[in-house]
Amino acid sequence: MFERFSLKNDLKESIGYYRDCASLFPHHRLADDALFALGSIFSDKLDDNNRAAKYFSDIVTRYPQGDMYSRAAEEMKKLSSAYDIALPQSMISETNHKKLTNVLPVKYWSSEDYSRVIIKASGPVTYSAQLLEKTGDAPRRLYIDFQNSYIEPLYRRPVPVSDGLLQQIRTGQNTQETVRVVLDIESISSYKIFSLPDPFRVVVDIRGVARRSTPSNSKSIKELLKPNINHEQIIIFKDQKKRSIVSSAKAGNTLDSGIPSGPELSLAQQLGLGVGKIVIDPGHGGKDPGAIANGLKEKDIVLKLAKRLAHNLEASLGCEVVLTRTKDVYLSLEERTAIANGNNADLFLSLHVNAHSQSSVHGLETYFLNLSNNPEAMRVAAYENATSELQMSDLQDVLAHIMKNSKINESSRLAHTVHTTLVRGLNNNDLALKDLGVKQAPFYVLIGAEMPAILLEAAFISNPLEAKKLSSDLFLDSFAVNISQGVKNYIESNSARLNLQALQ
Template sequence: MPRIIFSILLVLLLLSLGAIESRSDDSNTSSGPIDYSQSTNGQLYEQAKFYYNQLLTNQSLQKSRESWLKGTRNFRRLFLLNPKDELAPSCLFMLGRMYRQMYENFKLGLDLDEALGNFNELIRLFPGHRLEDDAHLAIGLIYLNQKQAPQKAANSFETIVTRFPEGDMRSVAADKLKLLSKEYDIALPKILIGDAQSDELNTIFPAKHWSSQDYSRIVVMAAAPITYNETIVDQKDKQRRLFYIDFKNSYIEPQFRTRTSVKTGLLKQIRTSQFSADTVRFEIDVESIDSYKIFSLPEPFRVVIDIRGKKEITPILTKKSELPTPKLDIPPPSVPLVKSTRQIEKQKPVTVVSIIREKQKRVFPQESSVPKKSISSKKPISPQAISLAQQLGLGVKKIVLDPGHGGKDPGAMANNMLEKDIVLKIAKELKPVLQKELGCEVVLTRQSDVFLPLEERTAIANTQEADLFISLHINAHPSTTVRGTETYFLNFSTNADAMRVAAMENATSTHQMSDLEDILSDIMKTSKIDESSRLAQNVHNAILSGIDQKIFGEVKNLGVKQAPFYVLIGADMPAILLEIAFLSNEDDARNLQDPKFVASLTKEITSGIRSYMQINTASLDIQK
């Protein structure tokens, strides 16, 4: 009861003051007195707005703080007379606006507090009103521009984008949040981080990197396909170079905006930043750049940057001489060399290939009937067929074995067996055999049941400066009658079954595989296609001819094939992928569990590599 009496007395007091002020101001304004007893709420509001507009246009009124206070009292009286009227929220909003402008004019902190108080009162008393998001925006702008409180400003803007997704203030609030994220490392709300549609930003994750003295691979993962561009800048001392890659319409969380130093190798430093409100920049500092490649891989979408530094080349021949045809113990197998019909142009600015997953019926052809090839043919080598490795007299000193899949990726599954377990076992048994028989250093990409992305496996081989890269896999097929061995090297393919296997190993679709042609066209320029095809043929033939088929049954020859396997992309050395057998076939599965078969398999793989080494890296007796 006392509160009601107090409210009535306050209203009467304000009315009496209004009458006095109206009389005293008649001579100073053209608005005339505001008669609160005879006017409707709408008329009173329009009169208050009229006086406010006079303040904005009349310079003499603008300079008088008392004139501004009179304007605020006009809206306050109307609100107190009708606190539940439809115009009440507008009165509070106008009060907040006027006090904010008074602060701009007179720089009194109490005016700013009054502005915040009125905007907050609107939000508290009229939730869901059309002006609520405007009030939140006004509060955010005060905290951002006048109070210098960016986190409080972000809280207000976040309320707008989350609670008023269809409101007219959303785009303004979203832009402010992006700016705050860039300038103050304030995390964006999840609603603004999506799949690069509309004003949502695509999430960028921290870069992974691998580096050796003259090679670096950097991989950046994104939540969805995204566009990017790169720039190379010389440092002031011209000793090192900066490589910028900018991801458009993107965002990286504040905790990942860091500078990572790399102490050894070609790569020196990676700096990650929110370069602009909608651009993430990776600044890559390298010792030198001789060439680079950028390509993207799908599911999850990631961008791979391969940078190769400048090498100091020491001439091998000190005087002019001719290279004789080497005498080889074992003649080469009949290997069809790959002829590329594509013209590789000079490197162009890279644009992303946005690959969208598409469900597509896969074609599973019948069993291949490729005839077995013999390695016993005695064809002489022509001088033109001598490989570059032969000419340079290079040896195979290091081999990287890659047991496919691992961890969360089981690979093929059939007959109560997992591909990831079988290939790891084979790799561990193959390693000591290679070391003993060939005198090579052997490195495994994984020693245990851990997950490795495909691009990391190639990076390991490159940073290890391996001479050969062999990825071990077990095949699978919907038909349980399909069995046999097939060997792959990196290239394009129109063979449906080869594309099926590549899609399975790449964990993607055959449709996406066909989309890779543009990406691969430039990469193939530097890949070891001819050397890889020779290695594949030698190892494949050794397995076919060496496995005792009387004991283990027929080892069906499915041939040496080419396909765009992600794990082979960017390899600096001859690289092949072995599909040893079919886990889906009971006979093949039984052999894979037989220690004698595994021992025989490791022996024949070693034999095939030895044949390749003898043919392609024979020591030369250079005639002087």
């Protein structure tokens, strides 16, 4: 009747009859035919593909021996690849998914203008990504397809995010051998995708434009990312300051024109420093103790040091400091970088303590992110990355292409300035450490950091003399004061450089 006269009521009535047939007589030989008719009506006449998929997958699941099975399975495959609808489990287990790599639940950190998404898998996977434009009501989407992969039905629920840049994350078995992760995105200005080995994971970094550009942008990410620090001192000049320096430099004026002055201003402001926020990352924590030796744990030492350093930086630079952790809790390496990016930090300092199988080895070294052919540096990076040295050589290839936009030169300058200041300062205080120099290596925690970033290996916990130093408050205090002085020197040399540029 509907096909003849196109009256909606006729269509409704037929749906009613088919439903009755399938539910009242589930064992009748026409029950699956009725379900197929329902599926066809919803997909062809009503354009409701999700409902249609429900009926087709009902046939696949409940009537695998029936005559409608292969047609229904065919329809499901079409819907699945066109509309990202999950296949019924029986269809997936049909293909021997033991051969497939398991994609694990997606994790994310999101703020209003930055998101990091991590997708882990049971082994290395070939993946490809595509960015889709906004269509109709659908937002922009970035999707990543994992080849020869399988995802447990349990993990196929969409994850609503909505507070930040990301609206939601959808994961599904797109075809029998492809898992698709779709990110619905509020806005996107750039993105970066790379993978890290052991365990294999794909990292997606997305930058977008905040909907509301309030100065308290960082608040929401703070809550989301739980950096759980509550420092009262908030810097006032943060963004404005940076802009005024840049704009006056561009205009060829002296810097003075852009810099506010007055008795309320902090020393940092009067000096025209362009650093408003620093993220300090005490390494390890919780279930990950880091290096252990001489009755000490790396995670405890670096946390103590980080708290002292935060205090010092706030006091001497008047800037805001965020700690990635303030307690003995576990954080993944990717999360630490996400906290720095999500907070739009100007500098990122990761604090660690070194260890060596030979207890005589001692000294202080400072790292920045880069490729390396120094075996000792690679050994340290492998340890801090919690991965094998073998995996590290594969990583070099991955790194080569994601390093392009990282701040290598700035990070190198920061590393050298902090390191030199620290070595000199400790000497003056009679707490001297052997100078092992500034080195470069691929540390996971520094990968993707959008600001100058360094990693300090403070001293060797495995060396009895240095272990003794590391457990003394006097040493930790002096260490913190000198790092802080190093950061200040770095910032001042930056200002001097900007000044020069402005005058030229």
